[in-house]
Amino acid sequence: MQKRYSIDYSTKWRSKNSRARVMTSESSASPWQKTAAITIVFFIAREIKRLVTNFSNFVPLLALGVVGGKNMADWVPWAIAGAYLIGTVVVAILHWHYYRFQWDDATIRIRSGIVNKEHLTLKFERIQQAELKQAWYLRPFGRTILAVDSAGSKGQEVEIPGLELAVATDLRQQMLATQHVTTAPNQADSASLEETDAIRLPFAEVVRAGLIDNMAFVVLAVIVYPLSQLKVFENYIEPYLEAHASELADNGWVIGIASVLSVFILMLLLSVLASIIRYYGFTLQLSGRGLKRKFQARSGLFTIRTLSFQYQKLQRVRIRQNIRGKLLKRWAFSARQLQPQQNKAPGAGGRQVFGVPAATAELIAQLRSEFKLPANQKLPWRRLSPFALLGKSLWLALLTPIAAITIYLNSGELIALVWVALAYVVLQAIIIGRWWRFGWLETGDWLAIRKGLFGEVQLWYPRHKLQQIDIRQGPLLRMLSYAHLTYFGAAGSQTLAYFPLKRAQQLQHQWLEHVAQSRQPWF
Numbered sequence: 001m002q003k004r005y006s007i008d009y010s011t012k013w014r015s016k017n018s019r020a021r022v023m024t025s026e027s028s029a030s031p032w033q034k035t036a037a038i039t040i041v042f043f044i045a046r047e048i049k050r051l052v053t054n055f056s057n058f059v060p061l062l063a064l065g066v067v068g069g070k071n072m073a074d075w076v077p078w079a080i081a082g083a084y085l086i087g088t089v090v091v092a093i094l095h096w097h098y099y100r101f102q103w104d105d106a107t108i109r110i111r112s113g114i115v116n117k118e119h120l121t122l123k124f125e126r127i128q129q130a131e132l133k134q135a136w137y138l139r140p141f142g143r144t145i146l147a148v149d150s151a152g153s154k155g156q157e158v159e160i161p162g163l164e165l166a167v168a169t170d171l172r173q174q175m176l177a178t179q180h181v182t183t184a185p186n187q188a189d190s191a192s193l194e195e196t197d198a199i200r201l202p203f204a205e206v207v208r209a210g211l212i213d214n215m216a217f218v219v220l221a222v223i224v225y226p227l228s229q230l231k232v233f234e235n236y237i238e239p240y241l242e243a244h245a246s247e248l249a250d251n252g253w254v255i256g257i258a259s260v261l262s263v264f265i266l267m268l269l270l271s272v273l274a275s276i277i278r279y280y281g282f283t284l285q286l287s288g289r290g291l292k293r294k295f296q297a298r299s300g301l302f303t304i305r306t307l308s309f310q311y312q313k314l315q316r317v318r319i320r321q322n323i324r325g326k327l328l329k330r331w332a333f334s335a336r337q338l339q340p341q342q343n344k345a346p347g348a349g350g351r352q353v354f355g356v357p358a359a360t361a362e363l364i365a366q367l368r369s370e371f372k373l374p375a376n377q378k379l380p381w382r383r384l385s386p387f388a389l390l391g392k393s394l395w396l397a398l399l400t401p402i403a404a405i406t407i408y409l410n411s412g413e414l415i416a417l418v419w420v421a422l423a424y425v426v427l428q429a430i431i432i433g434r435w436w437r438f439g440w441l442e443t444g445d446w447l448a449i450r451k452g453l454f455g456e457v458q459l460w461y462p463r464h465k466l467q468q469i470d471i472r473q474g475p476l477l478r479m480l481s482y483a484h485l486t487y488f489g490a491a492g493s494q495t496l497a498y499f500p501l502k503r504a505q506q507l508q509h510q511w512l513e514h515v516a517q518s519r520q521p522w523f
Helices: 037-053 055-067 075-098 165-177 185-192 203-212 215-229 232-243 245-279 323-328 361-370 386-411 415-437 475-480 501-517
Strands: 002-006 021-025 100-103 107-112 118-123 127-134 143-150 158-164 197-200 283-287 294-299 304-310 316-321 331-336 353-359 439-442 446-451 456-462 468-472 482-489 492-500
Touching: 037 075, 037 143, 037 158, 075 107, 107 158, 118 143, 127 165, 143 165, 158 165, 165 304, 203 245, 203 323, 203 353, 215 245, 294 353, 316 323, 331 361, 353 361, 386 415, 386 492, 415 446, 446 492, 456 482, 468 501, 475 482, 482 501, 492 501
Parallel strands: none
Antiparallel strands: 002 021, 100 107, 107 118, 127 143, 127 304, 143 158, 197 283, 283 294, 294 304, 316 331, 316 456, 331 353, 439 446, 446 456, 468 482, 482 492
């Protein structure tokens, strides 16, 4: 008899904890299930998210509305907005009506679509991550969203909304328990033993995670251009500057510095707020041993997310410390299993990344041990050849005289040449500093690089999971008998520049031979 689970939304659960019904049957799959009516909100949110993602497609329509806005009646924009809202609700209800799902002990199937019908079948053995998202509108009803990523996917393949929390938890465990792991006989017993440990981030650490995060500054860079098109400067800032010209002439530099600091502090506050919303109550649960070591993170203020994966599926580890992290003595640790999706909307990421947003030196040391990374003390980092400076330094040397002559002809002042020379020295120092700080190394199980001038980023790739290793030469490299060595994994690629050609070929052969001889599971 095989165990499987079935959900029936037409009857009430008798158990106070709403535990899932476990049914035994000779049939291979449960009946097709329909999600609860409350999940209409999920489909409405999905339609709005699609609008935001494809917002650029509506720019011509908005431009037409702005140009012809003077000739439009006042009710037209409201009618368009109302029609969109009504259409969104109708489409969401239809998506909910046609959405069906079922599963057995090895497969989950989804049927969806209004006009274009979609049928998705996903094997549990291909699942990389399974995440539970207790959205704020589902939490009062004791329901959640089960989101699943699979090996080789470019993004999230399956989302099942409105599941009972107990049912979703059991189904996620069933998905992640379906593995094909090759272990030695003396490892099997130790791998099956369960060890459970938990790492919790206090609220103060969640705040520090916001202080060291760069997302708010990235968002600011993205929205600068749209804000510039709203003519905020011409309509508000410029009239104010003209009205207070005399005051600004005396205290202009003070006001300028205060403005920059105000924007910086505002970005930090927004980053802290976003961190609290995302990481509040962060708990990292660890269980199992060896390749079967399991990691489960749970966090969230409004929407509670529970993300899980197994160590054997690991594709990359990233340890980062920026300038603010150095001041706070904190690092950000993350593990990735899939190549990041290139066309995600801003803020849509995070499902494929698993880690700790703010970690002390002691916690980083513990995480390095958990992920079987070598200790950070006295790692034998190797620098690239000094020829790696050739490209950027050469371009800088060529462009600087052109810039100096152009600026001097326009200004006619020698002081401009001094500023250009100073800029050249600073940029050249940055280029040399980044080369000096860049390092790479290989161990028995890992390939790693280190980069960063003021901060530091370490990227660790399992050697046995390399998918492709390329040697590339341009005309200049052929003249120097040098080459670029690029290795590809499921979580991205890295290039080691300006290797002697024979050394690059030797490393390529060694790494490919290691992959061929390895008996460790790929995922």
